[in-house]
Amino acid sequence: MISEFDLIRRYFSRPAAHTVLGGGDDCALVQPAAGMLLAVSTDTLVSDVHFFADADPALLGWKSLAVNLSDLAAMGAQPRWATLALTVPAANESWLAAYADGLYRCAAAHDISLIGGDTTRGTLSLTLTVIGEVPYDSALRRDGARTGDAVWVSGTLGDAAFALAALQGRVEMDEADRAMLETRLHAPTPRVSLGLALRGLAHGAIDVSDGLAADLGHVLAHSHCGAVIDYALLPLSPVVRELTQHPIFDSCVLAGGDDYELCFTAPVEAEAEILAIGARLDVRLTAIGRIVAGSGLQWLDSAGRLMAATMTGYDHFAG
Ligand code: ADP
Ligand code: MG
Numbered sequence: 001m002i003s004e005f006d007l008i009r010r011y012f013s014r015p016a017a018h019t020v021l022g023g024g025d026d027c028a029l030v031q032p033a034a035g036m037l038l039a040v041s042t043d044t045l046v047s048d049v050h051f052f053a054d055a056d057p058a059l060l061g062w063k064s065l066a067v068n069l070s071d072l073a074a075m076g077a078q079p080r081w082a083t084l085a086l087t088v089p090a091a092n093e094s095w096l097a098a099y100a101d102g103l104y105r106c107a108a109a110h111d112i113s114l115i116g117g118d119t120t121r122g123t124l125s126l127t128l129t130v131i132g133e134v135p136y137d138s139a140l141r142r143d144g145a146r147t148g149d150a151v152w153v154s155g156t157l158g159d160a161a162f163a164l165a166a167l168q169g170r171v172e173m174d175e176a177d178r179a180m181l182e183t184r185l186h187a188p189t190p191r192v193s194l195g196l197a198l199r200g201l202a203h204g205a206i207d208v209s210d211g212l213a214a215d216l217g218h219v220l221a222h223s224h225c226g227a228v229i230d231y232a233l234l235p236l237s238p239v240v241r242e243l244t245q246h247p248i249f250d251s252c253v254l255a256g257g258d259d260y261e262l263c264f265t266a267p268v269e270a271e272a273e274i275l276a277i278g279a280r281l282d283v284r285l286t287a288i289g290r291i292v293a294g295s296g297l298q299w300l301d302s303a304g305r306l307m308a309a310t311m312t313g314y315d316h317f318a319g
Helices: 004-011 057-075 093-109 159-167 175-186 192-197 212-223 249-255 268-281
Strands: 036-046 078-088 113-121 125-135 150-154 204-208 226-230 261-266 285-292 296-300
Touching: 004 093, 004 113, 036 057, 057 078, 057 093, 057 125, 057 175, 057 192, 057 204, 078 093, 093 113, 150 268, 159 175, 159 249, 192 268, 204 212, 212 226, 212 249, 212 261, 212 296, 261 268, 268 285
Parallel strands: 078 113, 226 296
Antiparallel strands: 036 125, 078 125, 150 261, 150 285, 204 261, 226 285
């Protein structure tokens, strides 16, 4: 069986950029550029909680980094460095090779370097810590939303949650539709370029990982304001648009996990500039409502009437 050190050398020791000293010593050494803050975030994916134990390891490699990059994106940070705390039940080399390939593919796509980590045996669990750089005064924080701002969301909502529901047999759809949604579930695209483009423009921002209702709710709570959202404006993929009458529609679109889109607020006058950014980056950007004085989320139906529904997001410890 391969030793721990051979495993690290063989699979997790590719060259690192922007790094004084990479993996192999007690610590990696890195230097942020002058005037930059470090943005630091950690996320864990646990087998049987966040993914099925037999999930494709290459996709897991991509996703385990992508979900962390999504947090850097939501902060407007430029990804730089990552560490991996890897817990595996056994040193299965074909699994490790595929996992490492997926991880390094996502890293290369977003210009981030793996500079260290830890390797232990146990229940399969993947913890990435990512570090990015953001100018001292332009991080996109949750507490920056202001009354009168427009509320925007990138991409489409509910795709990943509907993919999971399809895998669990809770919704029927044809193969092509299901494949499209599964790509969104297994290989999310972190909105890194969008986060960078929104520096100095967006007031408040968050990534949508636990559902729009919960995540926008965090922005509102941190910013001490409320929001009125037009239910009919929520951006949907063509597949999900066909499912608006399905009983789980609201739970998938408003409270489903794993979208990894950005929700942000910006002055109403910035609309043209924001739409131009979306066009340049080829990312759909949709204004869905307004920040208002007060607290909490209110939903308007297509006739502009207040809706009764209140949706909350996914919580590992609730219920
Ligand atoms: P230590 O005992 O000092 O914690 P380790 O034996 O855990 O050192 O790790 C040795 C080196 O290999 C360190 O530089 C560490 O960052 C790196 N490393 C360990 N596991 C991983 C991993 N899964 N991915 C990338 N680098 C790793
Ligand atoms: Mg260690």
